[in-house]
Amino acid sequence: MSSPQYTILAVDDEPHMRRLLEISLRQAGYRALSASHGQEALALIQQQQIDLVVSDLHMPGMNGLQLLAALRKQYERLPFIMVTAQGEINTAVEAMKLGANDYILRPFELEALEIAITKALAVNRIQLENTFLKESSQPSGNGLIGNSAPMQSLKQMIQQVAPERATVFIVGETGTGKELVAKALHDASPRKSALFVAVNCAAIPVDILESELFGHEKGAFTGAVKERVGKFELANGGTLFLDEITEMPIQLQAKLLRVLQENVVEKLGGNRQIALDVRVVAATNRDPLQAVKEGKLREDVYYRLNVIQLQIPPLRERGDDVSLLADYFLSKRQTQLSAPARECLLAYRWPGNVRELENILERAAILAGNQTIQCQHLPADISQTPVTTSQTLSPDASAANDLSIPRATESIERRLILQALDACQGNKTKAAKLLEISERSLWNKLNQYGLR
Incomplete structure (x- = not known):
């Protein structure tokens, strides 16, 4: 990634000093412009993006303080x-008071x-990022929990794609964790x-979405009382996530x-x-090609975004990931599931995916008084979902036609272990006897299935 x-x-009325500053700034890796007085500087700033101004104090017409x-x-x-010159400390202090x-x-x-x-640019960027972070809550990218084959494949794709600059299109049902x-x-x-900057295109009113994305100048429209930094500019050097792009x-x-084509942005007004220098990641819960047919997504935008596509599997196709996710969510509340309640969760189809699972477990923990969650909670x-033979063998068998004997055996073993531990209040020695295996074998299987 290039910075x-x-x-x-550089603003100075002395031609020699202007030339010296321009050469020095270019050698330091900056793009350098110059102006001979304050009015010329203002005109340049209104015409193009300027990231920092270095100005002399004494100039004819508009001096440095007036320009500031x-x-x-x-x-x-x-x-x-x-x-400023030596002996003009008072003027320098006045300049600091003016900003x-x-x-x-x-x-x-x-x-x-x-x-x-370097210091001024860094401080300005830190202030901008701190303001953004205070106004938003960013998800942790480390929350991709799951050992199922679809999730392992997704994680592998993420590691392979992450170092590139190419745009990515994430496709997945509502609640599958596209932002994660x-x-x-x-x-x-x-x-x-x-920064990782997320914009939900469906949640922001149409009349302000353009300003949110691209920013606006002061006075660009009624109510634009000050300059606004758009999300593209804010994400410069980082990643911009456009959720629900079809909206x-x-x-x-x-x-x-x-x-996307020119890698430049203009503020409104x-x-x-x-x-x-922004990496754009877009997402939708629709079939993107169907959205193109329906006129919800421009075809040229689709092809520009869809350089790499990541498909997020729905929760119903992720097998025992339901159990792993449930344990993760409940660990925050220091509570757990009973074996029958766990069976109910595994048998359910989860139309709302991971988000639905998290919300239901939060409700169940409250109803259970943060004690062990039972089916009635x-x-x-969900509690009345019949646990069929096919669901007992493999919770995603009906969705994925999974007839693998090793995977079915693993699923049954895992659930029997959970039931034994629940019946023995976590006592490994008693659970091993109940399961008719050695305690060492039980510990090996706990490690194998991530149940320790």
């Missing part, structure tokens, strides 16, 4: 470094300027130190396509192009 190249604007004051009215976050990030004194070493720029998969991709990628208005998808449609 985004920052654009620095004008910028703070419209660009509150734009980092600003003031250059300058730092000041340096003439004559200065170029190394000192580079340090000030997207976060796992981010966490396994070289972008993990930058994005079709006219907005055209603008999204341009951003502005014409400055912001260069992007589960909803009637």
